[in-house]
Amino acid sequence: MMIALLALSGCRFYQDDAGDSSPPPALPYGACDPVILIPSGVLVDSPISAEPHQAVFGAEPEPWHVRYQWPSMDPSRSAAFLWRTDVDTLASQIRIAPTREWPNGAETLDGASFLFGSGTVGQGEQRIHELRLCETLEPATTYTYQVGGEGHWSGEISFTTPGPPGSFDTFRVAFAGDSRGAYDTWEQMIKAMETHAPDFYVFSGDMVELGVNQEEWDAWFDAGDTVFGSKAMVPAHGNHEFLAQAYFAQFALPGNEEWFAIQYGGLLLLTLNDTVRGNEEVSVIQAGFIDETLSAYPSQWKLAQHHQAAYSSSGTHGSKASVRDAWVPLFDKHNVNLVVAGHNHVYERSVPIFQDSESPTGTTYMVSGGAGAPLYTSQDEQWFSAVFNPIHHYVIADFSAEQVDVVARDLDGNVIDSFTLTAAP
Numbered sequence: 001m002m003i004a005l006l007a008l009s010g011c012r013f014y015q016d017d018a019g020d021s022s023p024p025p026a027l028p029y030g031a032c033d034p035v036i037l038i039p040s041g042v043l044v045d046s047p048i049s050a051e052p053h054q055a056v057f058g059a060e061p062e063p064w065h066v067r068y069q070w071p072s073m074d075p076s077r078s079a080a081f082l083w084r085t086d087v088d089t090l091a092s093q094i095r096i097a098p099t100r101e102w103p104n105g106a107e108t109l110d111g112a113s114f115l116f117g118s119g120t121v122g123q124g125e126q127r128i129h130e131l132r133l134c135e136t137l138e139p140a141t142t143y144t145y146q147v148g149g150e151g152h153w154s155g156e157i158s159f160t161t162p163g164p165p166g167s168f169d170t171f172r173v174a175f176a177g178d179s180r181g182a183y184d185t186w187e188q189m190i191k192a193m194e195t196h197a198p199d200f201y202v203f204s205g206d207m208v209e210l211g212v213n214q215e216e217w218d219a220w221f222d223a224g225d226t227v228f229g230s231k232a233m234v235p236a237h238g239n240h241e242f243l244a245q246a247y248f249a250q251f252a253l254p255g256n257e258e259w260f261a262i263q264y265g266g267l268l269l270l271t272l273n274d275t276v277r278g279n280e281e282v283s284v285i286q287a288g289f290i291d292e293t294l295s296a297y298p299s300q301w302k303l304a305q306h307h308q309a310a311y312s313s314s315g316t317h318g319s320k321a322s323v324r325d326a327w328v329p330l331f332d333k334h335n336v337n338l339v340v341a342g343h344n345h346v347y348e349r350s351v352p353i354f355q356d357s358e359s360p361t362g363t364t365y366m367v368s369g370g371a372g373a374p375l376y377t378s379q380d381e382q383w384f385s386a387v388f389n390p391i392h393h394y395v396i397a398d399f400s401a402e403q404v405d406v407v408a409r410d411l412d413g414n415v416i417d418s419f420t421l422t423a424a425p
């Protein structure tokens, strides 16, 4: 049955009746859009459309930087696959089947590819291949896949879809942020996090120093190359990405890729963007998104991630007042369990906060900005700070129906903090 469903999917290319490329119609937040259309960045004024698969191979057609991503609010039934080749290769195919049917039951599907990089520094145009499967996968199922094209397939890679939204099984999430400029440390961190076998990764922004520098992006993806094909990475947009087209080109995320929600079993994960084109995108548009989404999708666990922390005692950046004013009342209203940010290159955990005061049933605000960027050691005295540690680190969270056990560790695996979240009464 899965194969029949898959045959209905694959990518399509937006053309209006006159044959002109045009922006696709707006989709609801979180809907899976099979159309590949990369929006313009702040330095590039043209969106990018994809071109369909053709059996054309250039000088380096073997895929690299193969990645599994979530282009939909529902990762139990949708997935995106991205990979790189040389610029001349137009073969964009995937072979995929539930692992129990691999290889004889594998179906070959056509994807698309596009060139980006006119606004980058260092390396010029790059080709990315992409295919999105929208609402055709089976929940809680392990798949095997290869990408590329006939004669030039990648190695076999596996991933496992979660159970359907609202279902509950235990799972583990790895958090990190602010790797910019320190890709050896970032690689060490990926390896350290992977020893805990998380189900997926969350990164609260500032992957690179300069969002238009492709050499940095390549180093960032190199560091995760053995992981990102089988485990999804959910990034938030940081100020160092500064709305560069390279950011939108290299991730396949729900909606506008800046603010979106993902339902992973009993978890609702909101991703928000605090580096915006105008203040109303924080104070009005994303505030509305937060309120609407948390109202529409009551969940056992509610997390939000964004880049510039609402609460931090770091003496370098500290708290972002506009974010705190606009979003914290909504986190209060909907009993959000945990808010994760970075930007301050430290580990920090707040006391539980409700209505800007300590409250045992309030929201915990965590800053995890220690994935390699230079550490910020100065701290201002603040009532809300429970733990402050300027150290390179990562965070592992174990979710069950009853509680979330969160452990922060340094690069050597030493525990630097641990705490437990319980569901709001």
Ligand SMILES: [Fe+2]
Pocket (backbone or CB within 6 Å): 206, 238, 239, 240, 307, 342, 343, 344
């Ligand atoms: Fe930042």
